Amino acid sequence: MALPRWFPLARNEARILLTSKGPWALAVLLILWAYRPSYIAWDGLGPDMTVGFVQTTATIVLPLGALLLSYQSIVGERRSGSLKFVLGLPLTRTDVLLGKVLGRSVGIAVPVTVSASALGLIGLVRFGLFSPLRFLGVLLVTHLYVLVLVSVATAVSAVTTSTVRATGVVFGVFFLLLTVFWKVIASNVYSTVSGRAANPYDAPADGLLFALLRVSPDRSYRLLTNWVLGVGNSGAGFEAVITKLQTPTSINVFAVESAFGSAPIPVYLHEATGVVVLVVWLVVPLGIARYLFERGDLV
Template structure:
């Protein structure tokens, strides 16, 4: 058995459990409903209305990704099926890679199809469509989904119980979506006993450390084809690209090392 076979099995299990259909339908309904609410209450342009809807979805997609991926390996461990998987001609590295690819596809494909299916409804709602802006919103949401799926599977490999995995992922989610935004100001206040009117570069940099912020900076630079070379070094887009890359790679490395060295219990 190879990592490709493990990935195919994960995708097939997702299809059989109707996760594909539920996710696809959910993203169609939620995206349209959120866009409709924006249209009813504020009469925005297509970019503003859909952008607001995707902004809300960028908060929900990571939660869905975590729920879809957290049991990828720890669930196999607790059910005892991990013994069976590792008795086949597959090593732990291939198992981890297969689970990452399988769970990522199980989220990526229904999100992509769902967001494509909602386009005609958005066209009817706004009387027009902006392909470039929509593609930018879609890329950012898909990138978020991939990142948190990788994080979920990596933590699932690193820890030995579902409760610990969920606790760790919840703590990580709260940190990157809330704590990092105030951490810089808190450190500054601790040092100076005041909050700066104009934040120094290092405070602004801390606020760009959440992976979704780093991804948004990179995608925006790619779409506008404008790179802030005159901005402070820490606030340039290539630094954001490095931050996002580290958020992807470091959890996988830690998860693999802990998984490789752990006993199968």
């Protein structure tokens, strides 16, 4: 069976990343960032607290690193002139997009797997045997999240001729608004639309609020990994969810169980909808970029 036309480009993209220092420095940072044992996490998960460390890798550091390693994937070559050479190969522009996204995703996923494995080994030695199925499940969702991040950054890179604009959109809009501040933004949007305060200490049982919160790929990622961990239906970090749902402590967290109580929960708030959100973030930006990249003269 013949290999896809984009495969050599993807292989080259992955090799470039895997032979550079950036992804491996990211792997070290992920280990240092994510290893956070605590009594609350141990009480809620036991040895599976180690699996929770893998979720923590994807908080701030992983999205920032993945975006940094991807946002110049096409615009950088456009500015240097090497994109003309790539487009001169027997590749369509769709092949170029796929090769860039898949190759860079692999180049980031490998160091992420190494860091997760190191966390798993440390946790195994210190806290005992954890669930391998949960570990694999969280790691697979993390790889999907990496693919989404690379896809968004590459899509932006494909439709702009300026690294300054690419930086502004990727980090100013996607990272800051949709990752760092989305909880605040979604709460304010809900309050404006509904006329009700979105108080996380006593959240209203309103599907609109929780649907808005999981529009963010960051929160949908944690929603899915919390589902795998079995801690609750929330887009917050696993330790915060455990604190919210399993202790008497009042904490600034939106959780479906605490908001709805015994009331029926809308089907669209099931944790599995996190997969839909991530797939939409994977496909839609790349689809728009493909349309503009194929029809534009952005060389």
